[in-house]
Amino acid sequence: MKINRYTTVAAAALLLSAGVAQASDTKAALVPGGPHPYFAAWEGAAAAAAEDFDVEAEYEVPPAWELSQQNEMIESLVAQGYNAFLVFPGDASGTNATLGELKDFGIPSATLAGCTEAPTPALFCLGTDVYNSAYLGTQELIKAMGGSGNIAHFTGFLVDPNTQLRIDAVEKAASEHDGVEVIQVIADIDAPEPADEKINAFLAAQGDNVDGIVTTAWVPAVVAATSLRNLGDKRIKMVGIDHDQVVLDAIKDGYVHGTMLQNPYGQGYIGVYAMDLVRSGCTMKDDAPWMTTAQTDRFIDSGTAFVGADEVDNYQDAMVRVTDEIMADFKETYMNCPN
Amino acid sequence: MSTTMQLLRTDWFGLLVAFLLGAIMLGVAQPSFLSTYNIYVILTAFALSVLVALSQMVIVAIGQLNLSVGAIGGLAAITFAGAMDLWNVPIPVAILIGLMVGVAGGALNGVVTHVTGLNAFVVTLATLSIFKGTNIGITEAQPFYDIPEAVKTFGNARFGFFPYLLFVSGAILVAVWVFMRRAVLGRQLLAVGGNRNAAELSGISIGRVVVAAHVLSGTLAAVAGMLAVARLQLGQPTIGDDWLIISFAAPVIGGAVLAGGHVSVGGTLLGVAIIMLINNALVLLNVNPYAVQLLLGALILAAVALSRFRDPA
Numbered sequence: 274m275k276i277n278r279y280t281t282v283a284a285a286a287l288l289l290s291a292g293v294a295q296a297s298d299t300k301a302a303l304v305p306g307g308p309h310p311y312f313a314a315w316e317g318a319a320a321a322a323a324e325d326f327d328v329e330a331e332y333e334v335p336p337a338w339e340l341s342q343q344n345e346m347i348e349s350l351v352a353q354g355y356n357a358f359l360v361f362p363g364d365a366s367g368t369n370a371t372l373g374e375l376k377d378f379g380i381p382s383a384t385l386a387g388c389t390e391a392p393t394p395a396l397f398c399l400g401t402d403v404y405n406s407a408y409l410g411t412q413e414l415i416k417a418m419g420g421s422g423n424i425a426h427f428t429g430f431l432v433d434p435n436t437q438l439r440i441d442a443v444e445k446a447a448s449e450h451d452g453v454e455v456i457q458v459i460a461d462i463d464a465p466e467p468a469d470e471k472i473n474a475f476l477a478a479q480g481d482n483v484d485g486i487v488t489t490a491w492v493p494a495v496v497a498a499t500s501l502r503n504l505g506d507k508r509i510k511m512v513g514i515d516h517d518q519v520v521l522d523a524i525k526d527g528y529v530h531g532t533m534l535q536n537p538y539g540q541g542y543i544g545v546y547a548m549d550l551v552r553s554g555c556t557m558k559d560d561a562p563w564m565t566t567a568q569t570d571r572f573i574d575s576g577t578a579f580v581g582a583d584e585v586d587n588y589q590d591a592m593v594r595v596t597d598e599i600m601a602d603f604k605e606t607y608m609n610c611p612n
Numbered sequence: 613m614s615t616t617m618q619l620l621r622t623d624w625f626g627l628l629v630a631f632l633l634g635a636i637m638l639g640v641a642q643p644s645f646l647s648t649y650n651i652y653v654i655l656t657a658f659a660l661s662v663l664v665a666l667s668q669m670v671i672v673a674i675g676q677l678n679l680s681v682g683a684i685g686g687l688a689a690i691t692f693a694g695a696m697d698l699w700n701v702p703i704p705v706a707i708l709i710g711l712m713v714g715v716a717g718g719a720l721n722g723v724v725t726h727v728t729g730l731n732a733f734v735v736t737l738a739t740l741s742i743f744k745g746t747n748i749g750i751t752e753a754q755p756f757y758d759i760p761e762a763v764k765t766f767g768n769a770r771f772g773f774f775p776y777l778l779f780v781s782g783a784i785l786v787a788v789w790v791f792m793r794r795a796v797l798g799r800q801l802l803a804v805g806g807n808r809n810a811a812e813l814s815g816i817s818i819g820r821v822v823v824a825a826h827v828l829s830g831t832l833a834a835v836a837g838m839l840a841v842a843r844l845q846l847g848q849p850t851i852g853d854d855w856l857i858i859s860f861a862a863p864v865i866g867g868a869v870l871a872g873g874h875v876s877v878g879g880t881l882l883g884v885a886i887i888m889l890i891n892n893a894l895v896l897l898n899v900n901p902y903a904v905q906l907l908l909g910a911l912i913l914a915a916v917a918l919s920r921f922r923d924p925a
Binding site: 308309310312313316334336337431440456457458459460461464465466467469470471473474475476477478479480492495496499503517518519 | 642644645647649650652653654656657660741744745748751752753754755757768840843844845846848849850851853854855888891892895896898901902904905
């Protein structure tokens with residue numbers, strides 16, 4: 274039934290668009306897995322890309338973090354004439370089915386910020402090299418701790434395959450230093466109430482025993498920064514992730530050592546650019562310098578950077594720089610284009 | 613019947629014993645459990661969760677289920693925060709607006725459930741989506757940050773281990789206990805849940821009771837949402853997303869009959885306390901993150917099973 278319904282809406286959309294792919298026809302949808310502040314930068318990226326590349330691009334958020342709701346939203350967008358999709362996979366395997374149906378109807382797609390499991394219909398995956406980001410962040414933390422001490426790692430949902438990569442990266446970074454130990458990993462706390470409860474319970478139990486905190490998910494970073502501020506604790510060093518205002522303010526005030534920026538804006542902007550090129554006849558190069566991750570062998574790193582107190586006022590500059598670098602030779606590096 | 617037997621047959625006594633035993637064992641295994649700060653952390657989480665549990669309990673009392681408790685709480689939370697952030701309204705007015713969101717959300721659930729005759733499970737499943745969609749539409753998944761200092765301070769202030777938030781929750785807990793035990797409407801909730809036909813034949817307006825229960829549920833969820841804003845110091849759009857399990861588990865552990873007609877405020881209180889204890893223990897004992905969900909579910913199931921073993925009827 275699902276396929277039939279899907280077939281109907283896709284066919285209708287294709288009839289509407291007459292199946293002719295031209296650059297000016299590109300109508301791209303950027304669809305996150307659900308509501309989350311991380312993805313908000315996609316909206317501005319879509320608007321900027323729409324203006325710069327003369328295409329239509331919209332950021333559309335499913336009402337909840339459920340694969341079925343994301344799939345229904347994609348179906349609805351197909352019916353509205355969207356003909357290119359940039360998706361954060363609601364499920365690393367499950368999303369492949371939806372992207373496969375899009376492909377069957379000539380609608381290109383790629384994944385942003387997270388990848389689907391290969392083999393996948395997604396043309397590429399553009400996201401943070403989460404392993405590298407967590408590894409570098411932990412190294413920065415260890416440096417701030419003076420090269421030794423106990424670390425706690427607060428991270429996101431275990432169903433997200435990136436979470437295990439982050440856990441491994443933090444362990445790897447810690448294992449490279451004598452006298453550094455990851456004493457506790459608290460996961461599944463990328464929601465405010467459980468993060469508040471568990472992080473504060475940890476600080477109650479281990480506050481005197483921990484020297485550093487590394488967070489690799491948005492909400493735990495915000496909650497941990499708030500907790501350290503509430504406790505007035507500047508002894509415990511912390512490296513967070515992303516650019517929530519609470520974390521940035523805590524860096525300025527000395528409660529947080531720094532944060533590992535990701536590049537959601539660049540993901541959205543470059544993603545729309547790439548989709549427009551694909552719809553204008555370009556194909557992805559097989560011999561491009563693709564990175565290989567646990568999920569895919571067509572990964573492009575959208576960049577990561579550590580931002581400490583010295584850089585926090587101009588934190589966007591680092592990501593603009595990375596985005597410009599990727600854009601400069603993206604077409605030549607990753608695509609075969611006519612002419 | 614001996615006093616001991618009478619105590620054993622209450623909803624709360626066995627739970628109290630289980631809680632105390634658990635607390636003692638955890639205190640021995642991890643002495644920091646009894647630190648002032650840890651007790652404060654537990655009581656803070658308790659202050660929020662008990663309102664969530666009561667919000668579901670009053671619906672269980674009438675033999676229905678409310679899946680939209682978290683969505684109402686989340687919507688009230690971001691409305692409360694947004695009113696202060698965007699419109700700079702005074703705190704009391706923002707509280708009033710938040711409460712009105714809870715009342716309106718509950719009223720919608722109650723009226724639709726009664727008028728259509730649809731199962732509340734289905735109705736609140738739909739309104740969950742409406743409330744959450746409204747939340748996301750308003751916030752675009754971005755938190756409201758500019759919360760007045762007074763609200764932030766209140767959310768994190770404490771006397772020793774006693775959080776100020778618990779003053780609010782404690783007062784509401786007592787009020788709901790009195791309401792369910794003494795108020796006519798409270799008894800009517802149980803009567804409708806126990807035997808809808810008999811309640812109707814005895815002159816109770818079923819519609820009025822159903823709507824009142826949902827309004828009360830929405831109001832309690834709204835208060836929980838606003839307390840969460842004070843505690844977290846920002847209006848997170850995801851507030852409430854995590855409430856579903858505790859909202860059902862605590863009343864059921866506390867002896868509530870899902871078919872309606874019997875709930876226990878004291879039992880629900882202890883149900884929340886036991887879940888808080890389990891959550892705290894999983895952190896303090898440094899349980900492998902991959903085992904946390906499994907253990908949490910298993911321990912909640914064990915608590916529910918024990919409460920049923922006590923009273924197999």
